[in-house]
Amino acid sequence: MDKIGIFGANGRMGLALVEACTQANDTDIAAAAVRSGSELLGASVKSKQPCASEKLLFTDEDLVTHTDANVLIDFTLPEGMKRHLQLAIANKLPMVIGTTGLTPEDMALLKDAAQHIPIVFARNFSVGVTLLLDLVQTAAAKLADEMDIEIFEAHHRNKIDAPSGTALAIGEAIAEAKGWDHEQVARYDRTAIEQAKSQNEIGYSVLRAGDIVGEHTAYFATMGERLELTHKATSRLTFASGAVRAAKWLRNKPNGLYDMQDVLGLK
Ligand SMILES: NC(=O)C1=CN([C@@H]2O[C@H](COP(=O)(O)OP(=O)(O)OC[C@H]3O[C@@H](n4cnc5c(N)ncnc54)[C@H](OP(=O)(O)O)[C@@H]3O)[C@@H](O)[C@H]2O)C=CC1
Numbered sequence: 637m638d639k640i641g642i643f644g645a646n647g648r649m650g651l652a653l654v655e656a657c658t659q660a661n662d663t664d665i666a667a668a669a670v671r672s673g674s675e676l677l678g679a680s681v682k683s684k685q686p687c688a689s690e691k692l693l694f695t696d697e698d699l700v701t702h703t704d705a706n707v708l709i710d711f712t713l714p715e716g717m718k719r720h721l722q723l724a725i726a727n728k729l730p731m732v733i734g735t736t737g738l739t740p741e742d743m744a745l746l747k748d749a750a751q752h753i754p755i756v757f758a759r760n761f762s763v764g765v766t767l768l769l770d771l772v773q774t775a776a777a778k779l780a781d782e783m784d785i786e787i788f789e790a791h792h793r794n795k796i797d798a799p800s801g802t803a804l805a806i807g808e809a810i811a812e813a814k815g816w817d818h819e820q821v822a823r824y825d826r827t828a829i830e831q832a833k834s835q836n837e838i839g840y841s842v843l844r845a846g847d848i849v850g851e852h853t854a855y856f857a858t859m860g861e862r863l864e865l866t867h868k869a870t871s872r873l874t875f876a877s878g879a880v881r882a883a884k885w886l887r888n889k890p891n892g893l894y895d896m897q898d899v900l901g902l903k
């Protein structure tokens with residue numbers, strides 16, 4: 637039986653994870669964890685997520701490893717994720733991580749942590765985006781070099797990192813297929829330069845509005861035609877169900893850093 641400890645359980649994704657765990661077979665929520673000192677400590681999760689069991693209460697995140705959790709899931713912010721990762725390592729618990737906005741230094745920490753515990757890290761846990769990462773690599777490798785490449789993403793007004801983790805994952809996948817260094821070719825801001833788009837450039841654009849769950853398009857364009865590969869998520873339950881699937885897959889795996897392509901057997 638999977639006994640899942642959810643960090644950031646009161647967040648948008650935390651509450652979606654409670655719903656996904658409740659719907660899944662052979663899955664218990666060992667802890668719905670919130671920050672130490674949160675005013676929600678001891679409150680019923682049902683007050684925030686109607687499908688939760690009456691008995692499930694918000695727990696102090698520092699006590700997660702005192703529960704019978706056998707796998708942890710983190711969708712919080714980078715600072716929280718790094719703290720939670722230390723708890724996972726100290727207690728030798730596998731961890732699924734969906735937090736975005738990580739720096740290269742945070743990524744180095746993750747790689748190091750994966751020598752001690754098994755980790756699935758994905759910037760998007762949907763099946764569609766996992767496949768999209770493959771499709772953009774095929775397009776990038778097969779289309780002529782003169783194709784302009786741009787990535788657009790749209791999210792809800794409360795998202796704080798930009799471009800989204802998924803947009804960056806798409807750009808990195810394209811750069812890898814082209815044999816480019818992503819940081820050399822990424823163009824995040826055009827306001828300061830007055831020049832036409834150059835080749836070997838991946839441009840990013842971002843929209844924040846209302847309650848958009850998550851939309852991503854990779855454009856491959858040349859004179860007279862344009863290919864657009866788009867994914868639209870319409871429910872956070874999509875990401876949450878993917879993360880629960882990853883948690884089930886991860887238990888009993890050797891230490892290492894895995895992604896959603898590993899979970900879905902697409903490698
Ligand atoms: N990989 C994927 O498929 C997806 C990834 N995401 C990513 O998941 C993350 C969370 O998104 P979302 O749920 O919308 O955000 P929310 O702001 O709704 O929730 C964030 C949660 O993290 C907690 N948190 C923040 N900072 C800390 C900290 N330092 N220590 C402990 N807990 C902390 C918050 O607690 P408090 O309320 O007390 O501040 C809250 O519970 C983002 O990085 C987002 O990009 C989102 C969707 C899909």
Ligand SMILES: O=C(O)C1=N[C@H](C(=O)O)C[C@H](O)C1
Nearest residue numbers: 736759760795800801802850
């Ligand atoms: O913050 C979100 O909401 C999302 N974040 C992830 C990202 O940064 O790519 C995934 C998804 O698009 C929703």
